[in-house]
Amino acid sequence: MDVTLNNTAADYPKEKPLYALFTESVQQYPDKTAISFQHRRLSYNEVNNTANRIAKVLLEQGIKTGEIVGLALDRTPEMIISLLAIQKSGAAYVPLDPEYPKDRVEFMLEDSGAKVLLTQQKYKGHYAGNTIELIVEDVLAQSAGYSTEEPGIDVKGDDLAYVLYTSGSTGKPKGVQIAHHSLVNLMLSLQNKPGITNADKMLAVATISFDIAGVDIYLPLSCGAEIVLADALTAKDGRALLDIVRTQGISILQATPYTWRMMLEVGWNEYLPIKVFCGGEAMAKDLAARLIPLSKEVWNMYGPTETTIYSIIKHITSEEDITIGWPVANTQVYILDEQMNNLTNGEIGELFIGGVGLSWGYLNRPELTDERFIKNPLNDNPDDRIYKTGDLAKLKPDGDIVYLGRIDHQVKVRGYRIELGEIEFNLGKQDDIKEAVVIAREDTPGIPRLVAYLLLKSGKTGMADVEQISTWEKALLAVLPEYMVPDDYVLLDIIPSTPNGKIDRKALPKPDYSHINRSGEFVAPVTENEKLVASIWQEMMGLQNISKNDNFFKLGGRSLVAVKIMARIEQETGVRLPLATLFEHSTVEQLAARLDLGDEAISWDSLVPIKPQGSKMPLYIVHGAGLNVLLFNALAMNMDDEQPVYGLQAKGINGIDEPLDVMEEIAANYVEEIINHDPVGPYALAGYSLGGIIAYEMAKQMLAMGKDVKMLAMFDTYAEQTQKFDSKAKKAFDKVWLLIKQIAYTPILMLQDPKRAIEYKLRELRKRIAKIGQKAIPVEKKQGYSAYSNEIHERSLAAQRNYELVPVDIAIELFRAKKKTFYMDDFKYLGWRPYALKGVRVHDIPGEHNTIFAPPNDKQFGRVLQACLDEAAK
Incomplete structure (x- = not known):
């Protein structure tokens, strides 16, 4: 099977440097747009001419073929142009993301032996090192009058293109060396499959310190396509990315599963004609199921940095068949057991990769290079090497490769490959830490978290102090990028071990997420927006008791959670905030204050959290004719x-x-609020009096949407059918006939409870008199709830009078007051039996219509209602 699998030989111009593919596009499409960035559009000619001029400045600095140039620029067209210029000068580049810690960037500059650092004015003098610092603004000004002819440097396919640093297990990043011809081979292979043409637009979102950025940049430039470059903030904002895809005709987007989830979370629910390149970490079944119907094609892309970005790709057409597929051109793949036997029968083994994409090895790390780049045991060629990936895989009968995770402790979090050992190494350098173990957990699906388990020299266990965590994070951020800093810290008295003495990582306990990284003492949210923000954070981050002073980032907040939070805030308030808002307004209090600036009045949401905490299926109760939801509080508390x-x-x-x-x-208004609050369900609905009719229509609408309505409850609601279709004669007859029946029933009411019957009749009489008075003397409207309750009440009653009840395929739990204070045609089922096609189950509760929520009735009501909810939720 491996022979067929590895039958990937294809001709390619091995002698060409990577930038030659770009210059061929320049010759073919000189005036076509090469790069779009915000309001700028640069043609292939403009990009090429500027790159040639910058290359000449580099040559003036004495750059020679094979030497290293560091590049630290923000995400602008000049970043891409400078990458091309460095190649044209004959040098190789080291991509340095300015958002990375200063110490880490300086280590890369020193370790790579970079002769020149090409950066920009804002970072002038920022990085220490033995390099010649060139400021791109100065270089552009200096070279403005230079010739735009090619520099004429003879760069070959075997020359070095870049050195890209990845996380290192010994505490130091390691530089992976990639030659030009390896990149040329990959670009030409990807042009064929998944495929790209000069008509495509590819949105570039990956940081240049992540190897997949090479596909973002060089694949479109290799064939005359257009790069739409996202800036650093946009690349982290799922809503902004989705807007660009929708409005700018993007046809290809490469991103990690993490970024794809961000876009799906913010409302991507319509088909978009894009090719999805999903790489960086494993594709989950649920993600594939969501992406396939919304896009033109979905491709699963696999490959370590050491074998040139992508080595194996697969067109995914079903979430039931997720593999990484087959190798790209001129690439060999083997699955070997511990004895280096080739497993072609579907057994699980370690994945090894060979071929023209193979790296030269690790810069300045010969021992590690020899350890990971081994002689191919399956042939006698002493020069044929294969890379030991550390990944588990197996072959399907059809030859597809199935990825099964890591052998060692290297993990992927938010698309970044992380050596946990590097984090452990740097934590171990802290004075108060005796031992550190770091793992990646995903206790909330789709939200991976790095958790550090620590033994302290002091012997302290449980929760770390805020000051301790702050000290550790400050130390880590000085040497590690933000994505490698743990989200949670757990203090243990012993690190669990297996019988053979190895650390038992599976036995490490789940952190207590309700007490994580808090900013001092708990201070309760006070304003409406503080409460709103806090409740959203609690739900989205899986935390409890958020303080108004809690900081989003110290709580372990990351981009995907931020997207969900901002989307929910937009749903609840109508205010759309960019993700960058969290950098300046990172506490509950600050973000709430920012929301206050966007509103001219207090927002009165229809959905009121009476008792929002709890793990059970929530119950949503619709107000009665009095509009007051406060009376449900006593019921909730019981x-x-x-x-x-x-x-x-x-x-x-x-x-x-x-x-x-x-x-x-x-x-529909209430349904929208409920679904915004909980898009998934299942749902339990209830309504009191008039609210029961509203809840009935809500259930009808939610069932039509395909929502799972587990329970519909009526709190002493009568199913009164509209008379709007009846003739005037019938209406008059029914009115008189009802009055007769009410009068006839009065003696029965008097016998049962004379005092209550009299009170009821007097109250109804007062209502009628008050209504006549309001018509005679209009009341001036005032601010506040009471001024508008009568108008809303009247409109609600009008809605009920005009509402036609129709049968619905649902059951009704009818909570019927034991005491009767007025006549009803159907005392047993309160009129609901014809409309609830699955039946009506009656529960008698103490009290009469207006007192079922009052003590002591609320206690029994609460017990009966809870039992029904628990049964419905099963």
Whole structure:
């Protein structure tokens, strides 16, 4: 099988340097746009001419073929142009992301022996080292009058193109050396599959310190396509990326699963004609299931930096068949056991890769190079080497390769390859830490977290102090990029071990996420927006008791969570904030204050968290005719501690929003709020009095959406059918007939509870008198709830009078007050039996219509309701 698998031989111009593919595009498409960036558009000619001029300045500095040039530039067209210029000078480049720690960048400059550092004015003098510092703004000005002819340096395919540093297991990054011909081979192979033409637009989002950036840049430039370059902030913002894809005709986007999830979280739900290149870490089944119907093609791309970006690719057409596929051109793949036997029968082994994409090895690390780049045991050629990936894999019967994870402790988090040993090494250098073990956990699906388990010299266990964590993080950030700093710290008294004495990483405990990295003492949120922000953070980050002073980043917040938070804030408030807002407003209090600036009045949301905490299926209760959801509080407090309860209050009680008077619209408003709060479900709905009718329509709408409505409850609601389709004669007859029945039933009410019957009749009489008075003397509107409650009440009753009940395929839990204070045609089922096609189950509760929530009735009501909820949730 391996012979067929490795039948990848293809002709390619091995003698050409990488930039030659670009210059061929320049000759063929001189006036076509090569790079778009914000409002700038640069043609192939403009890019080439500028690159040639910069290359000549580098040559004036004495740069020779094979020497190293460091590049530390922000994400602008000049970054890409400078990469081409360095190649044209004959030098190899070391990509340095300015967002990386200063010490780490300086280590790369020193270790690589970079002769020149090409950077920009804002970073002038920032990095120490034995390099000649060139400022790109000065270089562009200096070379403005230079000839745009090619520099004429003879660069060959066997020359070095770049040195890219990856995380190192011994505590130091290691530089991977890649030759020009390896990149040329990959670009030509990718032109064929997955495929790209000069008509494509490719959105570039990867940092240049991540090897996949090479595909972002050189693949489109190799064939006359257009690069749409995203700046650093946009590249981290799923909403901004989605907007670009939608509006700028993007046809190819390469990103990690982490970035694809960010885009899906912010509302990507329509088909977009793009090719999805998914690389950097393993593709999950659920991610594939979401991407396939929304895009033109989905490609799973696999490869270590040491074998030139991508070595194996697969067109994914079903989430049930996720593999990494087959090798790219001129690439050999082997799955070997510990004895170096070739496993072609589907057994699991370690993945080894050979071919023209193989790196020269690690710069200045011959021992590590010899360890990872070994002689191919399957042939006698002493010069044929293969790379030991450390990944587990197996072959399917059809030859596809299935990726099965890591052998060692190298992990992928948020698309970055991380040697956990490097983090452990740097933690171990802290004075108070005796031993450190770091693992990657994914206790919340889709949100990986780095967790550090520590033994302290002091013997302290449990939670680390805020000051301790701050000290450790400061030390780590000085030498490691942000993505390698642990999210959580757990203090242990012993590191668990296996019987043979090795660390038992599987036995490391799950952190207590409710007490993580807090900023001092708990201070409760006070304002509405503080409470809103805190509740959103709690839900999205899986934490409890968020303080107004808690910092998003110290809580372990990352981009994917930030996207979800900002999307939820937009849903709840209508205010759309960029992700960058979190850098300046990183606490609950600060972000809430920023939201305050965007609103002219307090937002009165319909969804009211009465008792939002709890792990059980939430219950959403719709207000009654009095519009007051506060009365549900006592009921909620008598339910299980883990039972969340939310109330729904009418639109318009702030005196600004127009009240609704159509039942379908009222229900749709509440449904929208519930789904914004919980898009997945399942759902339990309830309504009191008039609210029961609204809840019935809500359930009808949610079922039509395909939502899982586990329970629909009526709190003493009567199913009164509309008379709007009846003739005037029938309406008059029914009115008189109802009055007769009510009068006839009065003696029964008097016998059961004379005092209550009299009170009820007097209250109804007062209502009628008050209504007549309001018509005679209009009341001036005032600010606040009470001024608008009557108007909303009347509109709600109008909505009920015009609402036609129709049968729905659902069951109803009917909570019926034991005491009757008025006549009903159907005392047993309160009129619901014709409309609940799955039946009506009756629960008698103490009290009468207006007192079922009052003590002591609330206790029994709460117990019965909780039992129904628990049964429904099964």
